Amino acid sequence: MLKFKSLRLLIFSTLCCATTNAQDSNLQLWYNKPAEKWTEALPIGNGYLGAMIFGGVENDRIQFNEATLWSDGPRDYNRKGAYLYLDPIRKLLAEGKQKEAEELAQEHFMGMRSNEEGYEARKKEWLVKVKGDVIINSSQWNNAQWKDMQLPTLNGWETAGLEGLDGAVWFKTTFTLPDSWQGKDLLISLGKIRDLDITYINGKQVGSTEDITANRLYTIPASILKKGTNEIEIQVINYFDKGGFAGTKGDREIFAVYPKERNGKESVKLNPVWQYWVQNDDAPAMPRYQADYQPFGELQLKTSVANATEYRRTLDIANAVSTVTYKSGNVVYTKEYLANYPESIIAIQLKSSAKGRLNYNASFTTVHKNYRIHAIDGHTLALDVAVKNGAMNGTAYLYVDNTNGKVEVTDKEIKISNSDEATLYLIAATNFKNYRDVSADANAICKAKLVSIKKLVYEKVKAAHIADYKRYFDKFSLQLSNGAANAGVPTDERIKQFSITKDPALVTLYVQYARYLMLSSSRQGTNAANLQGIWNDLLTPPWGSKYTTNINLEMNYWPSESLNLSACTQPLFKLIKEVAEAGKETAKEYYNAPGFVLHHNTDQWRGTVPINASNHGIWVTGGAWLSTHLWEHYLFTQDKSFLQNEAYPVMKAASDFFVHFLVKDETTGWLISTPSNSPEHGGLVAGPTMDHQIIRELFSNTIEAAKVLGTDESFRKLLQQKYDSIAPNQIGKYGQLQEWLQDKDDSSDTHRHVSHLWGVYPGKDITWSNEKMMKAARQSLLYRGDDGTGWSIAWKVNLWARFKDGDHAMKMLQKLLSDATAGKGSESGGVYPNLFDAHPPFQIDGNFGGAAGVAEMLVQSHMGYIELLPALPSSLQSGIIKGVRARGNFTINMQWENGKLKRAGITSNAGNNCVVKCGDKTVTFKTVKGRTYSLNQALILIQTK
Incomplete structure (x- = not known):
């Protein structure tokens, strides 16, 4: 009998392996046309370098990033002596004076900004200059530098070719005055303009506003109007970030003129094609609380192809290789792209089915204003960039290895002529050493790397790349229900057609794509994955593309342990160690406390202070939340050395801060967190529920860690005393879990953050062991609704899984996989054609959070x-999962059919006791390290070697 059961386990293991092999052919994103937009391009990366592959035929774009290229540089973020205002802020909050508390905090409690000293004087001097250079009716007014732009540019003039431009730009267009309007005063409606406009009609100023939220509506006196054609001239001054005409929300009529007193809707539209001229692109550096992740450059490959057919662009995430193929005549052309981690390079192989048919011009471009392109040798081109108003610079080399034909290198490009085959190797480096030191020599690093690159053989590079990647990727596989019925449909169309009942394999692709993105953006020795992983094409990306620590950075790493990518967490732990170092000074200067604190954002320079605005920037539990990831890593790996040497010192320091930070609430007698906020909702408050959940979990984890290590008994007792006194979770008047200390929740509030549900997921402060509180938390989520931005929907997937409502969790996942290009509004999630998550715009956290949610189901x-x-959706009646991980260092292979468990294999990697539950059945058994245990549908145990 034992042999028979062992045979069943062997068959099951073989089935899982076969499933993995069958999956590989389905794990592809593919398209029948090149990418036009960045969110259609395909990402590759190795943690050091990231690139977006557009796959054009005659003009191919490879936009690339290097992980350490950021704006700003090492500096002190701390406002000295800010703690002197801590008690006054607390007192105002205790008195119910939120507005006054926020005003005081904004003035005295926010972090120091870069370029802050003397900025107002520099700005004033620059404004005087650009305003004084009025050019209307001058010889410059009609010069050849004027270009055309279609307005409005809803996301800034950056989208129309002025990326990174901060300064003064002139715009002009015309309208024709109807004869019947002569002698009448008119109104001109222009919508919102970023930041300052000075508007003229026929050379006469009619208005000026400095407010990015205000719609411009100006009066045009009849006296300055001309019969027939009239000209509009607008000087737009932008200090930082997006510039130009931003349109307006709703149905407000813009870019039109009409009588001040009009009948009905009579109006004349302005000519939508405006001319523009860049007057000054050197605005003084604007003070910034934190730095922005920067793009590096773009590699352009140009060739001449006649009548390309049979085009296909793919990203094979089973092997981490992107490919473009097409035919021209009888010749098949192939381009293969990969980001090799062992060599820290991006490789692009160019091939054709006929000899001597490869002809390419390869060149660099960049959005950085300060750059240089130059030849290194007969096969190598270099791009040097310097970040504006910052400490960072970088160098990229492009080396070409060709077979036959000819290679010519100038200071502009590499020309490949009549080759049989060619491989391009891209490397890049910056002057970054660590968050305190930018003394590295980027050019010297690239020059040394070039020596080894010249010895590479592409076939070996590719083989090493795939072997390294699959060492991690192949640890996990997933097959859902009916396979890949829609795998033959291009991915962009597949997203539009998505239905879980018809295409469950898209969920598999989505989960594995998240694992691909993690392996591509977070590897040993690299930076942690930021808001966009490692991919960004903008000098001023959304939210700086930095590390937002009140949900987004943490969500990036939610699937790392459960989906068998524990090796990808090292960059996160390095970041945590560094913010713990930097946060000691912030704890001292802002709270006069020991330990460390991190607020709601950090960057490459490890800023830990409150930033932006006091109503959401003063949030104290970023470090505490990140510390839970250290404990989770121990729970999943049982790595005691990691716990002792890396995790526990940080956890203890985070706990020590809150021992001193928590204060007694005079009304309730509880210990509360103040000042803080419930991200990013409700303003500056005392006692938000989320803080208390996180702090309780931090204390609990630290106590347990100290027990495992057999240390700090007195500190454990102190933490337990504090734990017992923290304000508890409360149920409010609507039967909801209260978000704040007071019962002031609004049942119609659908805010994207569900911060007070942290204790349900990712925490365990609220579980089904307290059914009443769990149901209150569920009621809160019902009130919040099902809509939201991408990461918000991903969080809800996990929450509904913890509530054991698989169908509702799947409903959220379907929203997460909806078409983001369908024009659903600024607060709607979904995915772009390349499966990137839409906040909108792109944020990678939704990809990671959604994948974690599938594991949680x-x-x-x-x-x-x-x-x-625990939360199997009714739409996923059958499936096989292999390599999913559980706390206690267990690895699980499992198959289910008709909504029921069929069999499971549990491998014990640490030899811990194992308790398994499925439905109403539970089994407990001891394990031996390295042994796999088989369970059937009734949880009857079969032990095997």
Whole structure:
């Protein structure tokens, strides 16, 4: 009998392996046309370098990033002596004077900004200059430098070719005055303009406003109007970030003139094609609280192709290789792109089916204003960039290895002529050493790297790349229900057609794509994945593309442990260690406390202070939340050395801060967190529920870690005392979990953050062991609704899984996989054609959070036991999962059919006791390290070697 059961396990293991092999052919994003937009391009990366592949035929774009190229540089973010205002802010909040508290905090409690000293004087001097250079009716007014632009540019003039431009730009267009309007005063409606406009009609000023939220509506006196054609001239002054005409929300009529007193809707539209001229692109550096992740450059490959056919662009995430193929005549052309981690390079192989047919011009471009392109040798071109108003510079080399034909290198481009085959190797480096030191020599690093690159053989580079990648990627596989019925449909169309009942394999692709993105953006020795992973094409990206620590950075790493990518967490732990170092000074200067604190954002320079605005920037539990990731890593790996040497010192320091930070609430007698906020909702308050959940979990984890290590008994007792006194979770008047200390929740509030549900997920402060509180939390989520931005929807996937409502979790996942290009509005999530998550715009956290949610539907282990199929959706009746991980260092292979467990194999990697639950059945058994245990549908145990 034992042999028979062992045979069944062997068959099951073989089936799982076969499933993995069958999956590989389905794990592709593919398209029948090149990318036009950045969110249609395909990402590759190795943690050091990231690139977006557009796959054009005659003009191919490879936009690339280097992980350490950021704006700003090492500096002190701390406002000295800010703690002197801590008690006055707390007192105002206790008195119910939120507005006054926020005003005081904004003035005295926010972090120091870069370029802050003397900025107002520099800005005033520059404004006097550009305003004084009025050019109307001058010889410059009709010079050849004027270009055309279609207005409005809803996301700034950057989208129309002025990326990174901060300064003064002139715009002009015309309208024709109807004869019947002569002698009448008119109104001109221009919508919103960023930041300052000075508007003229026929050379006469009619208005000026400095407010990015205000719609411009100016009066045109009849006295300055001309019969027939009239000219509009507008000087737009932009200090930072997006510039120009931003349109307006709603149905407000803009870019039109009409009588001040009009009948009906009579109006004349302005000519939508405006001319523009860049007057000055050197605005003084604007003070910034934190730095922005920067693009590096773009590689352009140009060739001449006649009548390309059979075009196909793919990203094979089973092997981490992107490919473009097409035919011209009888010749097949192939381009293969990969980002090799062992060599820290991007490689592009160019091939054709006929000899001597490869002819390409390869060149660099960049959006940086300060750059230089130059030849290194007969096969190598270099791009040097310097970040404006910052400490960072970088160098990229492009080396060409060709077979036959000819290679010529100038200071502009590499020309490949009549070659049989060619491989391009891209490397890049910056002057970054660490968050305190930017003394590296980028050019010297590239020059040394070039020596080894010249010895590479592409076939070996590719083989090493795939072997390295699959060492991690192949640890996990997933097959859902009916396979890949829509795999033959281009991915952009597949997204539009998505239905879970018809295409469950898209969920598999989505989960594995998240794992691909993590392996591409977070590897040993690299930076942690930021808001956009490692991919960004803008000098001023959304939210700086930095590290937002009140949900987004943490969400990036939610799937790392459960989806068997624990190796990808090292960059996160390095970041945590560094913010713990930097946050000691912030704890001292802002709270006169020991330990460390991190507020709601950090960057490459490890700023830890409050930033932006006091109503959301003063949030104290970023470091505490990140510390839970250290404990989770220990729970999943049982790595005691990691716990002792890396995790526990940080956890203890974070706990020590809150021991001193928490204060007694005079009304309730509880210990509360003040000042803080419930991200990013409700303003500056005392006692937000989320803070208390995180702090309780931090204390609990630190106590348990100290027990494991057999240390700090007195500190454990102190933490337990504090833990017992923290304000508890409360149920409010609507039966909801209260978000704040007071019962002031609005049941109609659908805010994207569900911060007070942190204790349900990712925490375990609220579990089904307290059914009443769990139901209150569920009620809160019902009130919040199902809509939201991408990451918000991803969070809800996980929450509904913890509530064990698989169908609702799947409903959220379907929203997450909806078409983001369908024009659903600024607060709607979904995915772009390349499966990037839409905040909107792109944020990678939704990709990671959604994948974690699928794992949470199938396996949960946060309550001290492994629960199989805790939230299985009715639409996923059958499936096989292999390599999913559980706390206690267990690896699980599982198959289910008709909504029921069929069999499971659990490998014990640490030899811990194992408790498994499925439905109403539970089994407990001891394990031996390295042994796999098979369970059937009734959880009957079969032990095997």
